[in-house]
Amino acid sequence: MMGDELLVADFLVDRLRAWGVPRVFGYSGDGINPFMGALRRAAGDPAFVQARHEENAALMAVGHAKYTGGVGVVTSTQGPGAVHLLNGLYDAKLDHVPVVALVGQQQTTVLGSEYQQEIDLQVLFSDVARDFAQTVMSPEQVPVVIDRAFRTALERRSPCVVVLPHDVQNATLPDEPAHEHGIVVSAPRWSPAHVVPDDTQLAAAAEVLRAGERTALLVGQGARHAGDEVRAVAEHLGAGVTTSLLGKPWWDETLSFSCGVMGHLGTTASGWLMEHCDTLLIVGSDDPWTEFYPAPGSARAVQVDIDGRNLGHRYPVDVGVRGDAAETLRRLLPMLGEHRASDPWPARVAEQVTRWHEIRERRAARPAEPVNPEAVVHRLNRHIPNEALVSVDVGSITYWYARHLMLPPGVPAHLSSTLASMGSGLPYGIAAKLDRPDRPVVALVGDGAMQMNGINELVTLTRLWPEWEDPRFVVLVLHNGDLAEVTWEQRETEGDPRYAASQALPAFPYADYATMLGFEGIRLASADDIDSAWERAFAADRPVVIEAIVDRDQPLLPPFPGGREKLESFRRGIGQEGDAGRHARELLDQQAADEE
Structure with missing residues (x-):
């Protein structure tokens, strides 16, 4: 602290508090030492968790994001420390969870000189943090870059990287930003959107689902907060339910129409369900095991996803509905026609589920x-x-x-x-x-x-x-x-x-x-x-x-x-x-x- 000015490193810590960050995972090094000093001065708010390796620290940040639903934060020094982060950041990218990496860098005055541990970090992180990777070149740039990193991580459910040269971390920042050209004022705020499906899409989806006689649901992590709605739709349609690997924790596998996980490491019941269904409803899943989906043309399909990029991505769906899973299914349910619990299909699904449980018991007993x-x-x-x-x-x-x-x-x-x-x-x-x-x-x-x-x-x-x-x-x-x-x-x-x-x-x-x-x-x-x-x-x-x-x-x-x-x-x-x-x-x- 210096008068009415704040070290950039201390401002970073204050901003992490403003974003509700309880802990930072990482490993120290000279490139990130000013930030480490600020964490020390913060006396555990946020806490620092030292892993044994930067890759593990990044994986911890991913784990934090997955278990809490918040942003996982990881930090490292430049050079090899930064390189080690890549695996964990790619884990966040591919499983779509928000992570922010704060990465040290050599002083701005030596960049481009082939200095010790100097790596072009913008190039290094350009793929894994495609949604947002930025090097901070001046103290005044810090607030907007940090806030955009967090907002982008939350909005895009992806890893974002902020590169912090050593001299910038040690620079001072005024308590109040200047109100002038070239200074961007920012605030640590983000609100999730409530994505409501279009009525035309819902009507088209309901038409496909009403026409089906042998319906299957494929449920992914996008149904994390929609378990009750998924169950209500499945019971109404008399459908069997299989999940992606990421969807497994968010579904009750004890139900008689629960066929277990789909795909290469899935169950006999899931394999049977996908082979024999004539209608498929995909809810919040972008599972890549396409050879375990119904053969293209054998089943009409509806897909519900909050991310429009996923609609029709893995299977040639007839109708794609963009919307929050729980809200979409609540609106869809009254449009599905007669309840089908008495149809022959639910009984056939239950037989396959029972058969699978017998198989797994037998295999475990061998x-x-x-x-x-x-x-x-x-x-x-x-x-x-x-x-x-x-x-x-x-x-x-x-x-x-x-x-x-x-x-x-x-x-x-x-x-x-x-x-x-x-x-x-x-x-x-x-x-x-x-x-x-x-x-x-x-x-x-x-x-x-x-x-x-x-x-x-x-x-x-x-x-x-x-x-x-x-x-x-x-x-x-x-x-x-x-x-x-x-x-x-x-x-x-x-x-x-x-x-x-x-x-x-x-x-x-x-x-x-x-x-x-x-x-x-x-x-x-x-x-x-x-x-x-x-x-x-x-x-x-x-x-x-x-x-x-x-x-x-x-x-x-x-x-x-x-x-x-x-x-x-x-x-x-x-x-x-x-x-x-x-x-x-x-x-x-x-x-x-x-x-x-």
Whole structure:
């Protein structure tokens, strides 16, 4: 502070408060040190959360945005620190969540001189922050740039980047902006729009839906606040409901017409639903697994989305309705004609849902070498607290989450879906816990992702957990010593055998490491101990790592009919493995028999 002037770095902190930012994730460095000094002077408002790596900090910011609905904020220094942010920012871009990155830069006087750690950050961030990336070149520019970054992030649901040269951070800014040409005055304000559908679009949509006899709903994250409306429309139409991976947490999967997740890692019921429907209603989803949609021309389709860019993007829809999901469905419901609960289609859907639940129970009960990973996640349903927060990493664990975990109402679960970035599980879980330290967290992680960065973020937990009202932070590590999803992809998409040099992972004692850090470590090596492991974990007075020693050969077979087309490729790849592939072939044949 200097008289009636304010350091730009301190103004940044004040502006973060004005935008309601509770914490900033990041890692320090000389390029961002003035801002770090301002955070120190702010005495925890907002708080600073130090990750072990800038990529993890960016993933934490994404996790914060997903669990809270607010803007996630991340900061880093220039050069390598800035480069490390890219993966997390792309996660925000592809899953459409608001994140603002405040990135340090060398002094303006040296830019263009090939100075140490000098990177053209405008070029670096030009794709990932296409909606807004700006370098601040003067103190007077700071207010409008920061406010536009936040407004754009919220409006476009995307990452935005503000590059802050070191000398600009240390410059002073008048308390009151000058009222003169060349000075833009800004305010930290944004209001969401209430997007109401056009009556003509609604009438056209209702006409398509009334004419259908076998209706399916595909529900995505855009229906986050429309669960009741989705259910009312589905029940009225006698429709089956499937969800995208991002839509799964916002739908009640216990319902008799809930067919589970759609796509490559989806369920037999979802595959059947999409193959046999004659009408499709897409609500708030832009799921990219187009081969699992109905074949083009086999079903008439209506799509509801708040973003007009998504209408007709993945499927040749007959009617696109732009509007808020809940409001659109409320207005659409009275236009849908007679209630169809007595039609034969709902009964056929319910049969397929029952069949799927029998299949998943059977798969979870099968013996494995030594523990069946599907059983570990399936049994979590008996123990997960109703107030839990769930984070999911990328890999085979995503399949078992999608197919087996039935989230209690109100329990959110998030993962890196469209980017599918390994290593997101622990950063997401930490962000969730920091927002709600009174609720238990369950992080579902594979050993590949755990070795990538999860082990390091356990170190971050050692600093954080003693402050939490509820100390429970349960990390399940599926330890199979293999990058299992990619192993199955090598067989599926290439018809190649498992390549041990690329797939085998070094041995690591996850439970012992957790104990060394002061957590509770549980090594699970027998199916008989699955329930007791979950019970111990949720009764613990500190974070827990469950190291489940699981079978690497559990097949990742897509649901039929899509999965049927993959079988020969799977078998060709496994056949080249000789006796080493015998166990995988047996398990694959068992799962294929389930589907027929």
